[in-house]
Structures are given as C-alpha cells and as structure tokens.
Amino acid sequence: MTAIREWFDLVPARDVPHRRDAPAVAVTLDDGYLDNLQNAAPVLRELGIPATFFVVADAINGAGGPSSGPEYWWDRLEHLLLEPGPGPSRQEVRVGSHRLFLDVGRPEARARSYALLTGVLHRRPPEDVERVVRALEDVWPRAGSCDRHRRMSADQVRDLARDPLFDIGSHTCSHAALATLSRTRSRAELERSRDDLQHLLGERPALLAYPYGAPGTVARRNARQARGAGYDLAFVNVAGPVEGADPHALPRITVGRWSVDHLRRAVTAWRPR
Secondary structure, eight states: OHHHHHHSEEOOGGGTTSOOSSOEEOEEEETTBHHIIIIIHHHHHHHTOOEEEEEOGGGSBTSOOTTSSSOOHHHHHIIIIISOOSSOSEEEEEETTEEEEEEOSSHHHHHHHHHHHHHHHTTSOHHHHHHHHHHHHHHSOOOOOOGGGOBOBHHHHHHHHHSTTEEEEEOOSSOOOGGGSOHHHHHHHHHHHHHHHHHHHSSOOOEEEOSSOSBTTBOHHHHHHHHHTTOSEEEOSOOOOOTTOOTTSBOOOOOOSOOHHHHHHHHHTTSOO
C-alpha cells in the first residue's frame, strides 16, 4: 500500500472511469472477511487510501441469510484438502464431465488438488459445488470453521460504511457464479443483494463485483442485468485497460503474493501508450 501510494494517484473505485493525466489505482477487497476490518482498514486509514469493500449479502454474520453460518465453500475445502486429518490419501471426485483424482498425501499434492478442484468448482452451479463439498466432508471429517475465515457482522459493515474513505459494494447474495444460473436467478442475486445492502446501510450500493469474475463465471447478459439493476459500475477479475471498457465489465487485477516490483509491472502494463 505504501508503494502504490508513492507511485500512483489513489482514487475510489467509483471514479475509475474518469479520465485523468496521471496513472491512478483503486483498491478493492472482496467477500467481506473480518480481516478486511481488522487488518486492512487500519492500514488504509493510516495511509489515507480509499477502498471499496464488496460484501456478500447473505454471508454477513447476523444478516440471517442461508450462508451466514457455514464458511465459504473454498474455505471449507481448504480445511479438507490442505490440513492433515483422518481419511484416505486419495479420492476420486466427479464434477459434471470432469473426473478428478485428489491426492492429500503430501503438502505439494494437497496444494495441487486444491487448485485443481477449486478451478473446476468456480464454474459450476452452486448446487453442484455444495454436493461435492458435502461429499468430501463425509470422506475427510474436519473440525469446521475457524477464526481466519470469519466474515464481518452487519454492525461491522455499517461501521466501515461510515468512514468517508470507504465504500461498500455488492458481491451478490450467495457468491454464485452468475453465468451458471438461470436469467431469473442471476437477476435476483443482483437485485436482492442491492436491496439488502440498501436496507442495511440506508443507501443503495452503486458498485458491484461479480463473484469470481473470470471467464466462464460471468456472462454478457450479467452485465446487462447489472445495468438494469441500477449499478453504476461493475467489475470483473480480468486484467485489461479500463479505457473504453464497458462500465459494467470493468477489469481488475487480482493481486497475489507479489513483490512490489511485480505489482508495479502488473499495474503499469495497462497504461495507455
């Protein structure tokens, strides 16, 4: 954060489409984890960096939605595949037309299995995802949720929203891949999350980030639905130039465990020539 503050103008995500002379960066954080509040927000405040937090409406602790209790499915898989425990060292899994062999015998094999399975499940309907995860929880019983994967409460989301540095945006209701849903269900994900956050915060969220946001998880029709649902801007997780992009399919760079030099190269690669 210190590096990008030195290199770029820092702007709220709502201002990304505005043309400017100097290169600019907007910071966004997805999923509404409690560490957004406990770890990220203090750093952002100290450095004066605006940020948008995209929250999953049904996953807000205390919101009463169907997903507010269990961890996200990828966090449940983290416990199953990356943490040692009882059960076989190998397991076959069928996901649609995919036949996967998961190996949890060694740490490197665990990591490969996790990446393989999550890569497939990102592009499957939520019913398929839940079926696979529940089946694996029967094979590899684990202790369950942990503090690392906790989400913010309704009161904590409201506290973030009161800070003039921060915006709260929608990340849908259930974090389903919208492209895998029917038109009716995907529209409902966008509209109900908008309404739920408006009820929680007192104002309608203007920004949306599509769950996963990668090819195969979001479709062109979802951008039209986002526009129709009243969102001003919507973001995908595909790197690319913002200039000339559809306001309801704006690119983002997903930051990994990078050095600051890697981060700078990734951001400046999309500067207009």
